[in-house]
Amino acid sequence: GESVGLHLPTLSVQEGDNSIINCAYSNSASDYFIWYKQESGKGPQFIIDIRSNMDKRQGQRVTVLLNKTVKHLSLQIAATQPGDSAVYFCAENIMGNQFYFGTGTSLTVIP
Amino acid sequence: GAVVSQHPSWVICKSGTSVKIECRSLDFQATTMFWYRQFPKQSLMLMATSNEGSKATYEQGVEKDKFLINHASLTLSTLTVTSAHPEDSSFYICSARPGAGEWTQYFGPGTRLTVL
Numbered sequence: 047g048e049s050v051g052l053h054l055p056t057l058s059v060q061e062g063d064n065s066i067i068n069c070a071y072s073n074s075a076s077d078y079f080i081w082y083k084q085e086s087g088k089g090p091q092f093i094i095d096i097r098s099n100m101d102k103r104q105g106q107r108v109t110v111l112l113n114k115t116v117k118h119l120s121l122q123i124a125a126t127q128p129g130d131s132a133v134y135f136c137a138e139n140i141m142g143n144q145f146y147f148g149t150g151t152s153l154t155v156i157p
Numbered sequence: 158g159a160v161v162s163q164h165p166s167w168v169i170c171k172s173g174t175s176v177k178i179e180c181r182s183l184d185f186q187a188t189t190m191f192w193y194r195q196f197p198k199q200s201l202m203l204m205a206t207s208n209e210g211s212k213a214t215y216e217q218g219v220e221k222d223k224f225l226i227n228h229a230s231l232t233l234s235t236l237t238v239t240s241a242h243p244e245d246s247s248f249y250i251c252s253a254r255p256g257a258g259e260w261t262q263y264f265g266p267g268t269r270l271t272v273l
Contacts, residue, residue, distance in 0.1 A: 063273050082264070087267070088266055089264040089265050089266045090250070090252075091264070092261060095260075135200060135201070143206075144191065144203055145199045145203070145252075146205055147202075147203075148199050149199075149201050150199075154267045
């Protein structure tokens with residue numbers, strides 16, 4: 047499989063602060079990326095995606111930034127809430143085929 | 158929209174038995190479905206890619222005779238773990254892709270398999 051890694055395995059943030067989760071990918075041919083959120087004992091939940099022809103994409107309280115030069119992806123969560131506590135995975139994809147997932151970052155929101 | 162279900166959500170079986178897990182796309186047709194397994198506190202590992210009406214493509218290191226995949230319709234794929242052993246205990250997750258230019262995968266809730 048592809049190598050997709052995360053810089054930080056755990057992250058703790060205060061409620062209301064912004065969170066930034068980072069991801070490095072290795073295949074320069076990857077052209078589609080998704081961030082997923084996974085709560086304990088559940089399947090991954092789609093958060094936001096971005097194609098390689100974009101540098102930034104915004105959703106509701108979330109922003110994904112893509113730096114193709116250094117093969118780096120980040121997820122920013124604004125005004126983090128306790129319900130955001132989960133493991134976050136980035137996944138890379140080439141031409142709509144298989145996705146390969148990174149290690150995951152466990153986000154804990156401190157009330 | 159884009160809901161994927163799995164059944165059962167949790168199964169406990171004896172060593173040596175076979176277990177079938179179903180993955181259904183409830184409100185869309187999925188030309189491609191994927192099967193993953195996940196160990197505690199680890200990432201998802203892709204096992205195989207399943208296209209409707211054709212044989213599944215397995216990732217390197219995944220035994221196709223042990224993990225039988227059938228994608229009989231555009232809304233159903235099944236994973237059968239044959240002659241299960243305790244080391245097969247894991248969280249199995251499927252995903253489905255609508256196809257036709259949409260690359261996003263939608264995940265099921267997962268099935269926890271415990272082999273005694």
